[in-house]
Amino acid sequence: MVERTAQDIRRRNRFDTLRRVYAAPAPVSRQDIAAATGLSFATVANLAAELLEAEVLMEAGHEESGGGRPRARLAVNADRGVLLGIDIAETGIQAQLFDLALTVLRSVELPLPRAEVEPADVVDTVVAGVEQLLAATGTPTARVLGAGVSVPGLVEREGGVSAFSPYWSWRDVPLRALLAERLGMPLYLDNPLKASTVAEMWFGAGRDIDDLVVVTLRAGVGAGMAIDGALYRGATNSAGEWGHTCLALDGRECRCGKRGCVEAYVSTAGVARTLAEVSPDSPLLRARDESAVVEAVARAAAEGDPAAVETITRTARYLGVALAGLFNLFNPQVLVVGGLLADRLDEPLLRQTRDAVTRHAAPQPPRAVRLQRSTVPDNPVSLGAATFALEGFLDDRDTFGPVKAGRRAARAARTGTARQPGGSPARAQPPRHHA
Amino acid sequence: MVERTAQDIRRRNRFDTLRRVYAAPAPVSRQDIAAATGLSFATVANLAAELLEAEVLMEAGHEESGGGRPRARLAVNADRGVLLGIDIAETGIQAQLFDLALTVLRSVELPLPRAEVEPADVVDTVVAGVEQLLAATGTPTARVLGAGVSVPGLVEREGGVSAFSPYWSWRDVPLRALLAERLGMPLYLDNPLKASTVAEMWFGAGRDIDDLVVVTLRAGVGAGMAIDGALYRGATNSAGEWGHTCLALDGRECRCGKRGCVEAYVSTAGVARTLAEVSPDSPLLRARDESAVVEAVARAAAEGDPAAVETITRTARYLGVALAGLFNLFNPQVLVVGGLLADRLDEPLLRQTRDAVTRHAAPQPPRAVRLQRSTVPDNPVSLGAATFALEGFLDDRDTFGPVKAGRRAARAARTGTARQPGGSPARAQPPRHHA
Numbered sequence: 001m002v003e004r005t006a007q008d009i010r011r012r013n014r015f016d017t018l019r020r021v022y023a024a025p026a027p028v029s030r031q032d033i034a035a036a037t038g039l040s041f042a043t044v045a046n047l048a049a050e051l052l053e054a055e056v057l058m059e060a061g062h063e064e065s066g067g068g069r070p071r072a073r074l075a076v077n078a079d080r081g082v083l084l085g086i087d088i089a090e091t092g093i094q095a096q097l098f099d100l101a102l103t104v105l106r107s108v109e110l111p112l113p114r115a116e117v118e119p120a121d122v123v124d125t126v127v128a129g130v131e132q133l134l135a136a137t138g139t140p141t142a143r144v145l146g147a148g149v150s151v152p153g154l155v156e157r158e159g160g161v162s163a164f165s166p167y168w169s170w171r172d173v174p175l176r177a178l179l180a181e182r183l184g185m186p187l188y189l190d191n192p193l194k195a196s197t198v199a200e201m202w203f204g205a206g207r208d209i210d211d212l213v214v215v216t217l218r219a220g221v222g223a224g225m226a227i228d229g230a231l232y233r234g235a236t237n238s239a240g241e242w243g244h245t246c247l248a249l250d251g252r253e254c255r256c257g258k259r260g261c262v263e264a265y266v267s268t269a270g271v272a273r274t275l276a277e278v279s280p281d282s283p284l285l286r287a288r289d290e291s292a293v294v295e296a297v298a299r300a301a302a303e304g305d306p307a308a309v310e311t312i313t314r315t316a317r318y319l320g321v322a323l324a325g326l327f328n329l330f331n332p333q334v335l336v337v338g339g340l341l342a343d344r345l346d347e348p349l350l351r352q353t354r355d356a357v358t359r360h361a362a363p364q365p366p367r368a369v370r371l372q373r374s375t376v377p378d379n380p381v382s383l384g385a386a387t388f389a390l391e392g393f394l395d396d397r398d399t400f401g402p403v404k405a406g407r408r409a410a411r412a413a414r415t416g417t418a419r420q421p422g423g424s425p426a427r428a429q430p431p432r433h434h435a
Numbered sequence: 436m437v438e439r440t441a442q443d444i445r446r447r448n449r450f451d452t453l454r455r456v457y458a459a460p461a462p463v464s465r466q467d468i469a470a471a472t473g474l475s476f477a478t479v480a481n482l483a484a485e486l487l488e489a490e491v492l493m494e495a496g497h498e499e500s501g502g503g504r505p506r507a508r509l510a511v512n513a514d515r516g517v518l519l520g521i522d523i524a525e526t527g528i529q530a531q532l533f534d535l536a537l538t539v540l541r542s543v544e545l546p547l548p549r550a551e552v553e554p555a556d557v558v559d560t561v562v563a564g565v566e567q568l569l570a571a572t573g574t575p576t577a578r579v580l581g582a583g584v585s586v587p588g589l590v591e592r593e594g595g596v597s598a599f600s601p602y603w604s605w606r607d608v609p610l611r612a613l614l615a616e617r618l619g620m621p622l623y624l625d626n627p628l629k630a631s632t633v634a635e636m637w638f639g640a641g642r643d644i645d646d647l648v649v650v651t652l653r654a655g656v657g658a659g660m661a662i663d664g665a666l667y668r669g670a671t672n673s674a675g676e677w678g679h680t681c682l683a684l685d686g687r688e689c690r691c692g693k694r695g696c697v698e699a700y701v702s703t704a705g706v707a708r709t710l711a712e713v714s715p716d717s718p719l720l721r722a723r724d725e726s727a728v729v730e731a732v733a734r735a736a737a738e739g740d741p742a743a744v745e746t747i748t749r750t751a752r753y754l755g756v757a758l759a760g761l762f763n764l765f766n767p768q769v770l771v772v773g774g775l776l777a778d779r780l781d782e783p784l785l786r787q788t789r790d791a792v793t794r795h796a797a798p799q800p801p802r803a804v805r806l807q808r809s810t811v812p813d814n815p816v817s818l819g820a821a822t823f824a825l826e827g828f829l830d831d832r833d834t835f836g837p838v839k840a841g842r843r844a845a846r847a848a849r850t851g852t853a854r855q856p857g858g859s860p861a862r863a864q865p866p867r868h869h870a
Contacts, residue, residue, distance in 0.1 A: 006441065211670050223764070227662065234766025235646050245760035246795065248684035249695075249753070258795060260684075318684070325680035329658070329764065331669025360681065360693060 010047075013039055014394060016229065017047045018056070018076075022102065023207035027060035027073035048074060054399050055080050056100065076101040082139055083393075084147035084185075085386030086126055087192065087379055090167045090219065093122075095129030096382040097137060100145070102203070102390070104378060108132050119162075119173045122151075127182045145393045146186040148385030150195040151175060152220065157237050160189045166220065166256075186396070188388040192216065193240045195384030196338060196376075197224025198231055202387050204376040205336045213332045214374070215242070215323065217341035219290070221263040225330060243267070247322050265318040268294050268340060274314050279307035291340055298344040312348050315341075319349070320356020327361050327369065338374030346373065445482075448474055449829060451664065452482045453491070453511075457537065458642035462495035462508035483509060489834050490515050491535065511536040517574055518828075519582035519620075520821030521561055522627065522814060525602045525654065528557075530564030531817040532572060535580070537638070537825070539813060543567050554597075554608045557586075562617045580828045581621040583820030585630040586610060587655065592672050595624045601655065601691075621831070623823040627651065628675045630819030631773060631811075632659025633666055637822050639811040640771045648767045649809070650677070650758065652776035654725070656698040660765060678702070682757050700753040703729050703775060709749050714742035726775055733779040747783050750776075754784070755791020762796050762804065773809030781808065 020033045034044045051057040051074075058077040062070035078101035087094045092111040096104050108129050113121050126149065134141065154164040160176025176189045197214040200206045204214075210229040216222055221243035225232040232239055243263035244256050251260030252273065264270050268290035275282055275297060284296040284307070300308035323335060337350065350373060357369045376383060393399055455468045463471075469479045486492040487509075495510035513536035522529045527546040531539050543564050548556050561584065569576065589599040595611025611624045632649040635641045639649075645664040651657055656678035660667040667674055678698035679691050686695030687708065699705055703725035710717055710732060719731040719742070735743035758770060772785065785808060792804045811818060828834055 006444075009441075009444070227667070232662070235768045236766055239764060239766040241763040241766075242760075244795075245763055246756045247681060249682055249686060249756060251684060321681045321684060325677075325760075326764075328676040328680055329674060329761075331671055331674040331676075333670045360679075 014047050027075040029071040081143050081145040083386040083389045085382035086149045087381040088151045093125050094382050097133040098386045106133050106137055117168055123178045141184050144185040146389030148188045148388035150192045150381050150385045154238050155191045157190050188392050192381045193222040193224045196380040198387045199376045199380040199384035201226050205334050209333045211333045213326050213330050214336045216339040218339040219268050221267050262322045275311045278310045282307045294344050316349050316352030317356050320353045321360050324357045324360035334370040336374050342373050449482050462510040464506040516578050516580040518821040518824045520817035521584045522816040523586045528560050529817050532568040533821045541568050541572050552603055558613045576619050579620040581824030583623045583823035585627045585816050585820045589673050590626045592625050623827050627816045628657040628659045631815040633822045634811045634815040634819035636661050640769050644768045646768045648761050648765050649771045651774040652701055653774040654703050656702050697757045710746045713745045717742045729779050751784050751787030752791050755788045756795050759792045759795035769805040771809050777808050
């Protein structure tokens, strides 16, 4: 993502400034932000003024500065409005309502009605989830600054189209337009790999690091890349489809129909298959589904079950060899591993994986391989989807553009509350409709 | 590579402007450049003025513009100075002298003295090559604007250090500093993957496309990535080490000591090995070395030799599966394949490889896979190395910075030739020493 105009630079610097405020455990001064971003104090002060004016930030006390004027601290104005993050998965959806500080206010999970779902089923379920969240919290639609929606597969982001789904036999479904007919709010569509990566950039390892690869290991497997602090999308937003990279020529059959894919080894199904190879009669295989097998393996390994221990060892080897390829290609500062496999198998898996990566990385003196588990709390997909909505809100001309002056004038005419943080529904303008 | 300041933008726009002049088959107008780059006419005019002032560009005739004022055409001022590109390979070096239009003026190839070369051997050989080129063309050192040096392996570019060599048992050799003691010119060190990619960006597929992956297939195998028109280097300049990505878990032994690496299948040695598997007694295996085996396979396949045809078919399958992984991860606009294998096996290899990539790309409707052979003429490594020197010259503060004014004044005082293109040694300032 190359910035080519002064406006692009301003946008990027605005994001960086705000990311620092989100990343900090407590309110921060403009000086702190300047130090952390490398921007000049004047630039930070200018951006902070704009973000205060838009009520995205608010002042939150002062810090001493060794005899000089006390420095004002800045925090996110959590009450400025709400954001929605929606994670559409194979068997159901999770919808979460966030304040502007990206704190979860409420969650709802709804199953999808059947195995072979139609677009209308997904739309109905998402709308039901959003309506439940807003009703339960008494939130008027006008307070929703935006909703991010994650749908698996190939997404044409700008058009808001689900181009291909790995689960359902649909193609080129204009999901954003279908949702827009029912939900009066700005909508942003992307896929779970991109959402997880953005969540990591704002709230995980990416808070301190600009070049990282984020690998997700669950039923599906994939990667997201942040390059110089920006999400890398590729020519058609399908970069990071790592799960069907060949790890073992003529190896295991993958559900995609090909052989030897990474996903056939290091997904939930891959772990179950490895266990079946290690111990075809293992009682752990009787768990209700493949995710449950992974959980059972984790528990059994902790108790020393040899088949479970061996399953983790083999999985670490597969994963290490596959991740070494990502290290060699991208040369990231850090590689972050998340998803059910990483969460459940955790250090026993990661420790052995680190060893395998070090052994298999490019033929050069092994350097420190920084491989760590994701620290993003809760569901990174819905959090990342909400972050897309936050980014969209920050990109919106109405938030910082010429409309601002008109809004300021109208507000001043009303009550003179212009400088008081804490948005009320009456003050929030209906957001511009994107879909 | 994110531009963060107005100066960065100016630098990037200067590169883009100049790339368009280099890419055009004939002199181009400012209007053409504006149309091709997306920059405003005013910006292009401004940058062109600066490049004319620095004598990097020159005016080259006019074009009619439908009744209005005729438009001046711009061309690279080839005589502004010379550049050197040096390709250090396993058994010898190639050094090339270029004019500023990157036309080869003269080449020299010198063998390295022995198999296990020392840094001093490389330095001596490079210095000998440079001295031969300058002597044969009567070029004073002061006319050399810069020399790019490509050395295989891991290069710490900013420090000019060869950190790791795949061929020689050296580590952390300060090659640039060693060369600088002997050569009085700005020096730029990088590796052949990066050099080939930069050559492709300026003179190949990258002339029209900003997102591409460039794969090199010869004794070694690797990839280079251009992202949004900028070379992607990774955290420590080692991105693109694709040759030792695992293609076949527990597969062929690789010379790196691991098993199943891409390089064990689609390098010159890999092709020879495949032929030996197809037909252990093939007379083609008696060629003098592995490069000669590849050439023999190409000739024999053209004549219908079944073992050669089968060798290409298998190689295409290995390559297709491996390249599908790159397509899935990077989602480039185009993937360019170069190096001896692509040059010799050419369309018979590429056609079957395209089919294999399409079959093995991510589980989504197969889209048009743009896979093409490199069109960079001659040796892309030495050309790319010289391009690094060109980029360094364009980046040099002395070329466009405050020194410029002083140089202009001195020049005006001398002869008043300020506006006449065509540099003479007397006019060229000794370049600032970088090493």
